[in-house]
Amino acid sequence: MAxxxxxxxAKLTRERNVKEKRxxxxxxxxxxxxxxxxxxxxxxEVDEFGMPLAVSDEPLAxxxxx
Numbered sequence: 001m002a003x004x005x006x007x008x009x010a011k012l013t014r015e016r017n018v019k020e021k022r023x024x025x026x027x028x029x030x031x032x033x034x035x036x037x038x039x040x041x042x043x044x045e046v047d048e049f050g051m052p053l054a055v056s057d058e059p060l061a062x063x064x065x066x
Contacts, residue, residue, distance in 0.1 A: 024050065 028046075045053045 021048075
Protein backbone atom coordinates (compact mmCIF):
# COMPACT_ATOMS: atom_id res chain seq x y z
CA MET A 1 0.00 0.00 0.00
CA ALA A 2 1.38 3.42 -0.97
CA UNK A 3 1.60 6.22 1.54
CA UNK A 4 0.15 9.63 0.80
CA UNK A 5 2.80 12.36 0.50
CA UNK A 6 2.15 15.70 2.12
CA UNK A 7 1.94 18.70 -0.25
CA UNK A 8 4.62 21.32 0.07
CA UNK A 9 3.76 24.82 1.23
CA ALA A 10 4.91 26.16 -2.15
CA LYS A 11 2.38 24.02 -4.00
CA LEU A 12 -0.40 25.00 -1.62
CA THR A 13 0.49 28.67 -2.09
CA ARG A 14 0.52 28.34 -5.89
CA GLU A 15 -2.88 26.65 -5.87
CA ARG A 16 -4.34 29.30 -3.56
CA ASN A 17 -2.98 32.10 -5.77
CA VAL A 18 -4.50 30.52 -8.89
CA LYS A 19 -7.86 30.14 -7.15
CA GLU A 20 -7.82 33.76 -5.93
CA LYS A 21 -6.89 35.01 -9.40
CA ARG A 22 -9.78 33.09 -10.97
CA UNK A 23 -12.17 34.51 -8.37
CA UNK A 24 -10.97 38.09 -9.03
CA UNK A 25 -11.32 37.55 -12.77
CA UNK A 26 -14.86 36.23 -12.38
CA UNK A 27 -15.81 39.14 -10.12
CA UNK A 28 -14.45 41.65 -12.65
CA UNK A 29 -16.41 39.92 -15.41
CA UNK A 30 -19.62 40.06 -13.37
CA UNK A 31 -19.08 43.74 -12.54
CA UNK A 32 -18.49 44.63 -16.21
CA UNK A 33 -21.62 42.74 -17.21
CA UNK A 34 -23.65 44.50 -14.51
CA UNK A 35 -22.28 47.92 -15.50
CA UNK A 36 -23.12 47.28 -19.16
CA UNK A 37 -26.65 46.20 -18.23
CA UNK A 38 -27.14 49.37 -16.18
CA UNK A 39 -25.63 51.55 -18.89
CA UNK A 40 -23.01 52.78 -16.46
CA UNK A 41 -19.37 53.53 -16.95
CA UNK A 42 -16.93 50.65 -17.41
CA UNK A 43 -14.88 49.49 -14.45
CA UNK A 44 -11.48 50.95 -13.75
CA GLU A 45 -8.68 48.64 -14.85
CA VAL A 46 -6.68 47.13 -12.00
CA ASP A 47 -3.34 45.35 -11.85
CA GLU A 48 -2.75 41.83 -10.51
CA PHE A 49 -2.74 43.18 -6.94
CA GLY A 50 -6.12 44.89 -7.29
CA MET A 51 -4.67 48.40 -7.43
CA PRO A 52 -6.22 50.76 -10.02
CA LEU A 53 -4.04 51.58 -12.98
CA ALA A 54 -3.43 55.27 -13.70
CA VAL A 55 -5.17 56.32 -16.89
CA SER A 56 -4.51 59.75 -18.31
CA ASP A 57 -6.24 61.54 -21.19
CA GLU A 58 -3.02 63.37 -21.98
CA PRO A 59 -0.63 61.76 -24.47
CA LEU A 60 2.85 60.91 -23.28
CA ALA A 61 5.30 63.74 -23.69
CA UNK A 62 7.97 62.97 -26.24
CA UNK A 63 10.96 65.10 -26.87
CA UNK A 64 12.30 65.60 -30.35
CA UNK A 65 15.80 67.00 -30.45
CA UNK A 66 16.43 67.48 -34.16
